[in-house]
Amino acid sequence: MKPGHWVLLVCGVLLSLSGLGLAIGGTWLLAADAAQQGGRYVSGPAERHQTAGYALTTPSLAVDPGQAGLPGAPRLGDLASVQVRVTPVVPDQEIFVGIAKASEVAAYLDGVPHAALGDRSRTDGGRWDEQDGWDDEDGEAEQGGTRAPASPAGQDFWAASASGAGARELTWDLQPGTWSLVVMNADATRPVWVDLQAGVRSGLLGPVGTGVLVGGLAGLVVGVPLLLLGSAGLGRDIGTSGARPGTGPGAALAGSAGGDGSDTASAVYPVRLLGWLDSKLSRGLWLVKWLLAIPHYLILALLWFALLVTTIAAGIAILFTGRYPQSWFSFCTGVLRWTWRVGFYAYSALGTDRYPPFTLARADYPADFEVDYPARLSRGLVLVKWWLLAIPHVLVVAILTGSIGTRWDEDNGGGSWGPSLLGLLVLIAAVILLFTGRYRQGLFDLVMGINRWAWRVGAYVLLLRDEYPPFRLDQGPAEPPAPPPPPAA
Numbered sequence: 001m002k003p004g005h006w007v008l009l010v011c012g013v014l015l016s017l018s019g020l021g022l023a024i025g026g027t028w029l030l031a032a033d034a035a036q037q038g039g040r041y042v043s044g045p046a047e048r049h050q051t052a053g054y055a056l057t058t059p060s061l062a063v064d065p066g067q068a069g070l071p072g073a074p075r076l077g078d079l080a081s082v083q084v085r086v087t088p089v090v091p092d093q094e095i096f097v098g099i100a101k102a103s104e105v106a107a108y109l110d111g112v113p114h115a116a117l118g119d120r121s122r123t124d125g126g127r128w129d130e131q132d133g134w135d136d137e138d139g140e141a142e143q144g145g146t147r148a149p150a151s152p153a154g155q156d157f158w159a160a161s162a163s164g165a166g167a168r169e170l171t172w173d174l175q176p177g178t179w180s181l182v183v184m185n186a187d188a189t190r191p192v193w194v195d196l197q198a199g200v201r202s203g204l205l206g207p208v209g210t211g212v213l214v215g216g217l218a219g220l221v222v223g224v225p226l227l228l229l230g231s232a233g234l235g236r237d238i239g240t241s242g243a244r245p246g247t248g249p250g251a252a253l254a255g256s257a258g259g260d261g262s263d264t265a266s267a268v269y270p271v272r273l274l275g276w277l278d279s280k281l282s283r284g285l286w287l288v289k290w291l292l293a294i295p296h297y298l299i300l301a302l303l304w305f306a307l308l309v310t311t312i313a314a315g316i317a318i319l320f321t322g323r324y325p326q327s328w329f330s331f332c333t334g335v336l337r338w339t340w341r342v343g344f345y346a347y348s349a350l351g352t353d354r355y356p357p358f359t360l361a362r363a364d365y366p367a368d369f370e371v372d373y374p375a376r377l378s379r380g381l382v383l384v385k386w387w388l389l390a391i392p393h394v395l396v397v398a399i400l401t402g403s404i405g406t407r408w409d410e411d412n413g414g415g416s417w418g419p420s421l422l423g424l425l426v427l428i429a430a431v432i433l434l435f436t437g438r439y440r441q442g443l444f445d446l447v448m449g450i451n452r453w454a455w456r457v458g459a460y461v462l463l464l465r466d467e468y469p470p471f472r473l474d475q476g477p478a479e480p481p482a483p484p485p486p487p488a489a
Contacts, residue, residue, distance in 0.1 A: 012227030019219020026213025041199030334360025
């Protein structure tokens with residue numbers, strides 16, 4: 001393959017990725033600028049914070065004072081302001097929120113038990129009981145001290161403050177210096193338990209968002225054509241290089257299984273996934289294959305982004321011409337072929353210890369993937385087959401290759417996932433291989449069947465064929481032969 005095509009592809013992918021990221025960021029900034037029109041603030045979600053001490057504080061915020069001394073420079077307060085909304089969790093509790101110089105806050109809270117926002121080990125210091133009040137499970141204080149503070153409202157060093165019952169809002173224009181936010185009970189008691197929501201408003205969002213968006217669009221305008229030219233060049237190279245399928249070390253095994261997989265007329269489906277199990281496999285190499293395959297994963301990350309962009313461009317071409325450009329078709333098939341080889345070597349099958357070749361073309365390797373090039377494709381199906389018609393197959397593939405045992409953790413807002421059915425079968429095969437040195441042929445055939453179903457659906461979703469994938473688990477290393485035609489009447 002010509003190095004120039006790889007250079008075009010890599011440059012196109014990098015420019016397109018950076019352009020896409022900048023375009024998304026610029027769009028978000030412009031949306032935020034539109035949202036703050038009319039004096040509104042762009043706010044994040046409310047978060048709950050609690051402490052067994054007397055106060056919650058933020059880490060010190062340093063605002064660069066140098067800008068204030070520049071002739072003609074706008075005031076920091078004209079550039080940005082922040083708004084903090086504090087809501088007490090305990091009903092009827094009066095709350096105080098204030099912003100002051102970090103040094104004065106440190107002096108005020110010196111020797112006072114308090115906690116820093118964002119440090120869960122400090123802010124989750126206890127539990128509120130509706131009948132008994134605060135149950136301090138982790139000790140009296142998160143940040144040491146025994147002194148009770150004076151009433152916060154009686155201090156004169158606050159640059160901005162608000163207090164009272166119910167939700168309190170504090171608005172503050174940026175000023176030079178180092179600042180801290182303090183949240184306390186208005187009567188300077190403990191514990192403190194609040195919901196905190198922060199927002200910002202800035203006149204810079206519009207100009208900065210416009211500049212970022214323009215830069216992102218420029219990256220896409222330059223990067224996408226380079227990507228498409230590089231993928232087309234690599235696709236043309238694939239057609240003139242590489243070995244035919246079935247010439248590798250698994251050819252004899254394929255012949256004994258009933259065919260070498262190279263006869264396209266006898267295939268049951270025009271998408272063919274082939275893989276022949278090595279007779280001798282290392283017992284422990286599979287433990288480190290994830291590490292050995294990292295170079296392939298890095299290259300495939302770039303190739304898959306190029307494949308998605310190329311598929312979109314090919315879909316537009318099919319919509320107007322009814323044909324899939326052959327160079328792009330060869331490129332997409334090559335990316336899928338490369339991906340399958342790495343999966344066959346690694347954790348989609350663990351079928352061989354031979355390191356996969358770094359090529360999109362056919363090669364002398366015990367795993368291969370091929371799709372027959374279609375003379376014509378339906379213009380209408382290209383609009384619906386990749387999402388609507390594929391839904392039944394996607395559900396089946398999700399069951400076979402998706403996570404099992406998924407559980408949502410409501411306390412932490414996250415989830416935990418178990419292995420997929422395919423991953424579980426490969427793991428069982430790996431454990432058996434580790435202790436016996438053998439890969440069970442029946443288990444390998446089942447793993448190949450699951451992979452074959454998934455790859456057929458993948459080729460259909462990627463617009464490579466119009467034939468609907470069969471609802472069938474065709475097991476074994478090679479594709480099953482098509483049934484003979486019925487005899488003539």
